[in-house]
Amino acid sequence: MNFNGIDFDTYFKNYPDEKGYFGKYGGSYIPPELQKALEEITQSYFTICKSSKFVSELRRIRREFQGRPTPVSYLERLSGKLGNVQLYVKREDLNHTGAHKLNHCMGEALLAKYMGKKKVIAETGAGQHGVALATAAAYFGLECDIYMGSVDIKKQAPNVARMKILGANVIEVTDGLATLKEAVDAAFAAYSRDYENCIYCIGSVVGPHPFPLMVRDFQSVVGIEAREQFLDMTGELPDAVVACVGGGSNAMGMFAGFLNDPVDIYGVEPLGRGATLGDHAASLQYGSEGIMHGFNSLMLKDENGDPAPVYSVASGLDYPSSGPEHAFLHDLGRVKYDVVDDEETIDAFFTLSRLEGIIPAIESAHAVAYAMKLAKKMGKGSILINLSGRGDKDMDYIIEKYGIR
Numbered sequence: 001m002n003f004n005g006i007d008f009d010t011y012f013k014n015y016p017d018e019k020g021y022f023g024k025y026g027g028s029y030i031p032p033e034l035q036k037a038l039e040e041i042t043q044s045y046f047t048i049c050k051s052s053k054f055v056s057e058l059r060r061i062r063r064e065f066q067g068r069p070t071p072v073s074y075l076e077r078l079s080g081k082l083g084n085v086q087l088y089v090k091r092e093d094l095n096h097t098g099a100h101k102l103n104h105c106m107g108e109a110l111l112a113k114y115m116g117k118k119k120v121i122a123e124t125g126a127g128q129h130g131v132a133l134a135t136a137a138a139y140f141g142l143e144c145d146i147y148m149g150s151v152d153i154k155k156q157a158p159n160v161a162r163m164k165i166l167g168a169n170v171i172e173v174t175d176g177l178a179t180l181k182e183a184v185d186a187a188f189a190a191y192s193r194d195y196e197n198c199i200y201c202i203g204s205v206v207g208p209h210p211f212p213l214m215v216r217d218f219q220s221v222v223g224i225e226a227r228e229q230f231l232d233m234t235g236e237l238p239d240a241v242v243a244c245v246g247g248g249s250n251a252m253g254m255f256a257g258f259l260n261d262p263v264d265i266y267g268v269e270p271l272g273r274g275a276t277l278g279d280h281a282a283s284l285q286y287g288s289e290g291i292m293h294g295f296n297s298l299m300l301k302d303e304n305g306d307p308a309p310v311y312s313v314a315s316g317l318d319y320p321s322s323g324p325e326h327a328f329l330h331d332l333g334r335v336k337y338d339v340v341d342d343e344e345t346i347d348a349f350f351t352l353s354r355l356e357g358i359i360p361a362i363e364s365a366h367a368v369a370y371a372m373k374l375a376k377k378m379g380k381g382s383i384l385i386n387l388s389g390r391g392d393k394d395m396d397y398i399i400e401k402y403g404i405r
């Protein structure tokens with residue numbers, strides 16, 4: 001399929017290019033000593049990902065340890081309530097550890113093992129990436145350091161306990177707003193000090209080349225499975241696909257399965273408390289071109305051009321930028337990016353729980369909220385939502401802040 005001059009039949013061969021660019025976005029903006037370390041990761045990834053040993057080991061792990069393929073479920077009661085649009089969810093909440101993050105963590109940790117590294121390092125926001133990486137580290141016998149802002153440590157206490165039980169060191173970050181951006185800063189600094197022994201396992205399709213490429217590749221299992229399952233269940237493709245976007249890994253994984261199809265694709269960002277800078281984290285909607293954490297993308301900036309303070313009710317979405325591939329697809333118009341606010345999200349959280357018996361992660365509830373609005377607008381057809389994770393981690397916080405509705 002050709003879309004605005006881009007041939008999507010060959011898209012994955014051409015994007016990113018060998019320097020990690022999706023058009024003008026992406027690249028690798030890091031100090032020279034780290035560049036060497038990332039080149040080692042890039043070389044190893046390109047060699048190993050093509051070896052049948054690596055591919056078959058990862059496939060076995062996905063089947064026997066992660067419990068893949070995760071199902072697609074039809075949301076009968078929610079669809080009935082909204083009219084004539086049929087809603088479906090890809091159940092990444094049923095992936096081991098309760099979210100999509102394990103898809104790239106098992107890949108990254110397997111790569112670390114093949115490269116002879118002893119330790120994995122990462123940041124986490126909602127704690128899902130930290131739990132997933134701690135799980136992968138335990139599975140492969142690697143040490144694991146997770147950097148987490150003190151605000152998120154309080155908000156996501158169950159996930160902090162899980163990481164510790166799994167044997168990871170959780171390192172508290174108190175700088176700045178003490179959320180995801182500061183955690184990434186601290187994890188990068190730790191990696192620069194110890195890159196010979198460890199590998200940075202970034203939590204999304206962000207960061208310098210090759211992370212956006214590698215994480216997309218590992219997450220594309222979501223879209224590939226979902227496309228086949230949806231065709232199998234309904235005999236056709238969905239009319240629309242919807243996923244929430246923080247850094248953008250669950251969305252990129254899902255979208256990868258449908259970019260070359262006549263399917264409308266929607267990425268949903270958090271509008272938080274509203275459109276004023278500082279009250280949301282909708283970088284694709286309101287951001288402009290800027291470099292942070294080693295990559296060029298659309299970014300929310302303060303008056304000095306630095307990453308702006310951001311906010312979302314979902315710890316996993318409050319990041320002032322998004323992956324470079326999303327910025328590319330945004331400018332191209334292939335994916336439409338839109339927003340939902342905290343209130344709409346909390347409403348969707350309770351609606352999905354009550355009508356379908358599925359408690360979503362607050363991040364994923366953004367996608368559900370948007371799909372509910374889209375269904376009313378579409379009037380007929382079908383929507384496939386990526387339910388990126390389950391809401392166990394959020395229950396205490398929701399009950400304390402919003403009560404039972």
Ligand SMILES: Cc1ncc(COP(=O)(O)O)c(C=O)c1O
Pocket residue numbers: 099100125126127128129203204205244245246247248249250251315316317361363364388389390
């Ligand atoms: C369940 C869940 N969904 C979505 C996200 C957002 O990340 P990404 O945009 O990389 O999928 C997170 C991040 O922690 C998460 O835990």
